[in-house]
Amino acid sequence: MRRAEPETRGEILAAATRRFAATGYRGTSLQDIATEVGCSKATVLYHFANKEALLTExxxxxxxxxxxxxxxxxxxxxxxxxxxxxxxxxxxxxxxxxxxxxxxxxxxxxxxxxxxxxxxxxxxxxxxxxxxxxxxxxxxxxxxxxxxxxxxxxxxxxxxxxxxxxxxxxxxxxxxxxxxxxxxxxxxxx
Amino acid sequence: MRRAEPETRGEILAAATRRFAATGYRGTSLQDIATEVGCSKATVLYHFANKEALLTExxxxxxxxxxxxxxxxxxxxxxxxxxxxxxxxxxxxxxxxxxxxxxxxxxxxxxxxxxxxxxxxxxxxxxxxxxxxxxxxxxxxxxxxxxxxxxxxxxxxxxxxxxxxxxxxxxxxxxxxxxxxxxxxxxxxx
DNA sequence: TCAGGGTCTGACCGATCGGTCAGGCATGCT
DNA sequence: AGCATGCCTGACCGATCGGTCAGACCCTGA
Incomplete structure (x- = not known):
């Protein structure tokens, strides 16, 4: 799943916002976010040091x-x-x-x-x-x-x-x- | 850890109350409750069908x-x-x-x-x-x-x-x- | 004495979690 | 051409979760 532009980071942020709002921070797994973005969980962790870094940002x-x-x-x-x-x-x-x-x-x-x-x-x-x-x-x-x-x-x-x-x-x-x-x-x- | 009287059930309820109040329902594991009571997790699940049954009671x-x-x-x-x-x-x-x-x-x-x-x-x-x-x-x-x-x-x-x-x-x-x-x-x- | 039932346990299960890692692929610079 | 770099991935890790199960132990009644 190659992406033309490096917008993945922004998409991850947006997806995380939606998922956190829907099921809460603890109730959302990195896999959930990755699935919504359409990338792998490893990609999420490539752009953000860890789950908490996502929330703090x-x-x-x-x-x-x-x-x-x-x-x-x-x-x-x-x-x-x-x-x-x-x-x-x-x-x-x-x-x-x-x-x-x-x-x-x-x-x-x-x-x-x-x-x-x-x-x-x-x-x-x-x-x-x-x-x-x-x-x-x-x-x-x-x-x-x-x-x-x-x-x-x-x-x-x-x-x-x-x-x-x-x-x-x-x-x-x-x-x-x-x-x-x-x-x-x-x-x-x- | 044999107990003289069958008060275990009550002790589990009391311990669950304390733990749930301290760290929330999701934040409390059956093992946490068992440890606080001083019994095994299996004992908790012997007295209560599952974690949710504890909460509902x-x-x-x-x-x-x-x-x-x-x-x-x-x-x-x-x-x-x-x-x-x-x-x-x-x-x-x-x-x-x-x-x-x-x-x-x-x-x-x-x-x-x-x-x-x-x-x-x-x-x-x-x-x-x-x-x-x-x-x-x-x-x-x-x-x-x-x-x-x-x-x-x-x-x-x-x-x-x-x-x-x-x-x-x-x-x-x-x-x-x-x-x-x-x-x-x-x-x-x- | 033995059988049976209530109580309790360690070992184990599959699922899921956050996180790591080596490597693949495309691109652009030299 | 060769190489570095940025982006991305599958495979994998150890930990923890709720829950299951066969069996050990003890008490009681026959």
Missing amino acids: LMAPAITELQALDAALTGLTGRAAQQTAADGFVDLAVRFRREIALIRGEFPELLRQPEFAHIQRISERLRDALAGNTDRPAAQVAALVLLAGISETCAEFVDMPDAELRPALLALARRALEPVPEHPTQDKET | LMAPAITELQALDAALTGLTGRAAQQTAADGFVDLAVRFRREIALIRGEFPELLRQPEFAHIQRISERLRDALAGNTDRPAAQVAALVLLAGISETCAEFVDMPDAELRPALLALARRALEPVPEHPTQDKET
Whole structure:
């Protein structure tokens, strides 16, 4: 199966995207991807060092922007952190719906691997920000429900237009988030 | 490793619960369970027909109550359906936190198997009820965010006392759910 | 004493997984 | 022509998976 142009790499990426989205990362074998492309499994491993390299390349843009959101969050507290986190996360989730769908359900498990430890930490900071940097259980619960729920919903509604999905999520987040005081922990006002 | 009393079966169930909760259903091998119990893999398969039978036995009580909630939903529409679904689902999610944690993340995949097709249908009806039986995207989005978010949150906060978790989730659900007209489909007013 | 049934096990099976490797083929440079 | 290089492949590897099976062990009842 000789190919005229060296587009194989791109085709592998595209096929991997489809298969990961359909059956998950763990549920997709290199053979599955190779079959969909129409090449051999060895060819897939010629273009990518291993299965994980495929996933990381697919997720790279999303991770970059997630880190940017995390950076934008530093220094913010209370309501400001809450709103920045909510708006920023909804935006990311909507735009990177496909990427979220790729690792659907396998998020907790993938995060446990050391390579993704920093993402784990980012998502924790995101949760704290959404909770307005409060330890109050109700705020933590609301923050986690939103984070997890928005991710899953975006993965589920891959075909809904951005213009419908985004405002619906933003409105929901505004309704759901508990208002918090401006200086939450041990607040004395500066 | 002879055992004095025939408690092996129970020990296997307990070990399976711990392992599934720690590394997921797919991420746990029969050998893992056998090692934790201190018996052979063959013994696990002597007491349970196969791996799936272990899971279904673990999930049976939760599934039964989920079906009961589904039954209580029939005939209800609009606000009544919304509130019954929200209260009922929060209650189930809180009480069966451990069971949710067992299949964490693998829900979509497990649902795809024909044995669990009826649960798939129940969760769809639950989502419709939470949305107040409306097709409006905003309502469907809110319903799915709540369903997925509450499940994940309960699985995450396994150690939070019911008395804290339940009211936090109920308050959140009440805030998050869009009010819907009483007779939603083909509505003209509002 | 012996038979039978419940419990448990090691050895084994076929399938599938991610990954390796030596080599084949086409192309383009020298 | 000869050679290097990029692309691709079949054959193969060790590991692990869920599951099977013949038989060993122990207890009980006749």
